[in-house]
Amino acid sequence: MKAARMTEHSTRLGVDIGGTFTDVVLEVGAASYSTKVLTTYAAPENAIIDGMHQVCAKAEISPAQIGQIIHGTTLATNALIERRGAKTALITTEGFRDVIEMRTESRFEQYDLNLVLPDPLLPRQMRYTVPGRMDASGTELQPLSRADIEPVVDQIKAAGYESVAVGLIHSYLNDAHETLVRDVLAERMPEAMVSLSSEVSPQMREYERFNTVVANAYIKPLMKSYLGRLEGRLQDEGVGCNIFLMHSGGGIISIENAADFPVRLVESGPAGGAVFAANIAARYGLDKVLSFDMGGTTAKICLIKDQTPKTSRVFEVARTYRFKKGSGMPISIPVIDMVEIGAGGGSLAHVDAMRQIRVGPESAGSEPGPACYGRGGDRPAVTDADLVLGKLDPDNFAGGSIALDAGASAAALSTVLGDVLDMDAATSAFGLAEVVDENMANAARVHAVENGEDLSDYTMIAFGGAAPLHAGRLCEKLGVDRLLVPPGAGVGSAIGFLRAPFSFEANRSVYMTLAGFDAGKIKTLLADLKSEATGFVRNCDADSPILSEYKVYMRYSGQGWEIPITLTEAQAMSPDVAVFEARFIEDYTKLFGRPVAGMDIEITVWSVNATTPPEAVARADEAAGSDAAPDHGTRPLFDPALGAFTDGTIVQRHEMAPGMQVAGPAIITEDETTIIVPTSRVAVRQPDGCIDLRVKG
């Protein structure tokens, strides 16, 4: 297939299926057209077709002219959260039937006597065992024969399972037993879809790996059928181009690979958001960026260094308990590393036993919504505080489509917070907003520290409906001097899809100490990983050069947490023990202050990411700010840093010409959101449409 991508004049469609809306963005050359349509759960492809026709009509082109479609979806995530997957069985090693149920044998909340652990994806009767055992060096301890497997497969076939996951102990080191199980399944039960843990997630730690292969098997039939239907529908509409899928690691894979490894599609929407922010970072030449995406129920924060979102090897989906770490299921695949906390416009507040204001993660959702929606909500949400503090205009919310009732907000704030704490409604709103902003700031601080970063020289890029209302204050709290609010922030993920490269990351767990450093083995291993990863990318793009990024995960022997060490191609292909050691000590010292003398160092995981080169990004012209933007008077706006109401200048975003500026305190309004400029900041409209907030000079 011919690569017709990312050239300045191609016609490309980005589609993001979210929980509520399906966002569609069409780019024709430099022009961009977008729309939001309601997600159609029963047949999600319908919303895509609908949205596609809308943007094609706006652009005055026919669907046949679309050169490429990039698609990301929350369908895989939702199927896991809502347990709407296929009838799935697991085949695992005898003696380890309950790995996915026993989890870490701990309670993720120590102080709840009534804690309920989430059920595993497959109840116990759907988990079957076979003998055979590998040891920790990948050597066979106990054989596995066809005769051992056949009766198990026959039971699974008789029970009518559609999809089978295979997860055996130490299979990441030796997949011989897993492939034998697949062979027997193929012979006796060819109709079953099969997922092997050694292919889906070849990493050590059985709980994470088994859970990942089960999740893959569980959503595979659903995603395969959806992707097939989507292809058919698009063909019916005259679309002849290739369709690619956004994966959780921030790149694009072919529709065939996506159907085989659907678990890689989990979190593709947020990954698109991070790619969107990374692209803006590139436009401005920013090497240290914090992306901040805040919607109705959650806020997501991601570090973007050198215009590349930070990635990780494991994450958790479907948290069941107040977004608490450990309450979901771990999925070990390459993923853009984000923190997600239960803080959004709909997050509800209450006062706890210590007379502390608590906000979220419980959300008012859209029904009944915050108290100000006047739909029966009587508990104060973040949006209510924003309204009482003057950040929102009650008559122009969501382009004037919903009239907000400030009286209802004040009443809810007073009843739930003010009466308990002896505060008026405005002070209660101040307290609520400060607590939610502090929660988000804390999440960002912890994330930065875990990555050895100091946020004070970072720039924030904010998108999502609620982010621009809170980003200015967050910057004050974090000591971040510059904030960019890009245009099109409401469909940021779908735009991000169009900026993403073709990429695939291959990982392997293989232990090696530096004392036992084996350069030949390393070369072979990394070359194997490179050819695996490159194969996936070549599948999407026959011509483009493919870059390889090498990462090894290292630690002192005896530690349990590895840190990722990036190697250059030369360092990876001519491995030198002194270089590996120096790179590790350098990064370890940066993270934790000092190295530990006299310890052996070991490598646990090897990874190669193959990717097409990043799109050439034209540097944005930057305006310094000169003329004042036309204002529409002022309204009282609370400034939390001052702890008092000020007169906020009201400006409309579409009236700000390039280079125009407004000094805080100010309110910049647009249909989708409102940007709050704190007293400490001045906002300049950049030529590319970004609103650029900086500390007053």
Next chain:
Amino acid sequence: MTHSNVAYQVMWNRLISVVEEQAQALVRTAFSTSVREAGDLSAGVYDVAGQMLAQAVTGTPGHVNAMADAVAHFIRRIGPENIAEGDVYITNDPWEGTGHLHDITMVTPSFHGGALVGFFACTAHIVDIGGRGFGADAASVYEEGLYIPIMKFADRGVVDETLTRIIRGNVREPDQLIGDIYALATCNEIGHRRLIEMMQEFDLSDLTGIADFILENSRRATIQRIAALPQKSADGEITMDGFDRPITLKVNVSVKGDRIVSDFTGSSGLDKKGINCPLVYAKAYACYALKVAIAPEIPNNAASLAPFEIAAPENSIVNALHPAPVALRHIVGHFVPDAVFNAFDQIVPGIVPAEGAACLCNFQVSLRPRTDAPAPVDARRSEVLTFNSGGSGARPDFDGLNATAFPSGVMTMPVEATEHAGPVIIWRKELRPGSGGAGKQRGGLGQYMEVGAREGHEFDIQAMFDRVDHPAKGRRGGGAGAPTTIAQDDGTPMRGKGKQFVAHGRRVMMAFPGGAGYGAAKDRPAHLVKRDLARGYITPEAAAQDYGLSAADIAAVAQAVRNGEDVT
């Protein structure tokens, strides 16, 4: 400068985030599996008087109260006049730290603008401290390993090299331990940096204002909860296996207006072996039991812990004095909540669970090349520690948790990681059907484990199990959980505690205990009985005998399983 209520709310939030960060740094840099995989650690921030203001919620309630008291001991021992910027203090004193020599506690004074503003402290369970090794076999604390009195690890930034040489010379894994000590110092340092940033942001010169705000609100909230309880007292007790002879814990829990006193008068005296418990550790678990029952969401600090008082006769099993052996004090400590619950259930019925597995089902294996025949050249020595859990007790409205730690909150280690740590093979680690006590709410299931060594190795297993002879008892008509069993694969019997030899080629077969049931089994809804049967949590015999499920229903469940149907 005075601050608004809103500013103090923000600062309190921040301090809790600071100590969580401090704990996270420790997990990421520690060497011992007990810290890095299992989360057996704690971290906190204190005011200049040594009052704890905030503590990270980690895997170890046992450290909670113990560490809260520790900083005051450090201030007293070091002497306020000797506290200088750049200092780091250390101890593993069981009585002034957290209960046994295997916990290292480190304290770092925090200076801002040249003045002492507070302290950071952290504690971690390390794998070896010399002596006889981690186990119950010592007759006094002198045999349990190296004792480090409260002293300076670093004096104005200069590490005491004499001390580190003494430590290195006395332990089995010196690199690991020194690595852990540095990790502890690093985590305090990270906490200190975040604290100073906060003080600069809010223009604070000391912590007095925020400390008063935190302590006053916590005290009021805790006392409100206690005042709302029936002002009564009740007795509870529990009997456990002990080492050679059973141990009984007796407790009188008494609600007295603004405090609750747990008095352990009448409990067993000291044991000859190292399962005795210093008072700090028993107090930590008594306090945890009461807090989780009546004030779970109030964060741990000096004021929220103070109303929970403890009394116990000197040299009883829960108030062991120096030089009693205390290495496995966690076993008695983990039984304290069940004893307290047995009393508290008579004061406020319907809150606390039935008895569970109580103590963690831990064991350590010491592997070595076989001695009965020539060993292969690559055979090696290795120490491997694992943490495992039985079932928790059924709750008034919920079943017990299968193979989940309670009251401890530590995690298990992945089998694949354990097998990389040494030449050990875990042949089996899965749920133990039928082990949960029957009841309207069923007890949590225990688990099976089978352990052997790689070809060419033999080993000693250090067993740390209880509930062999004293399974968990049910509440309100619930049935008992299954007891612990342990034997070799050829039938050779083994003991629940102590170091025991396992010859080349043999395996140890263990079944860890289940939690007890709550309420009568006949009242359990039929759909839950069918669900449990389909999942194999209970046997068809138990479904019929304990729960009265009909033969037809049992056959229908079996058919559903054959058809691959879920039964809910």
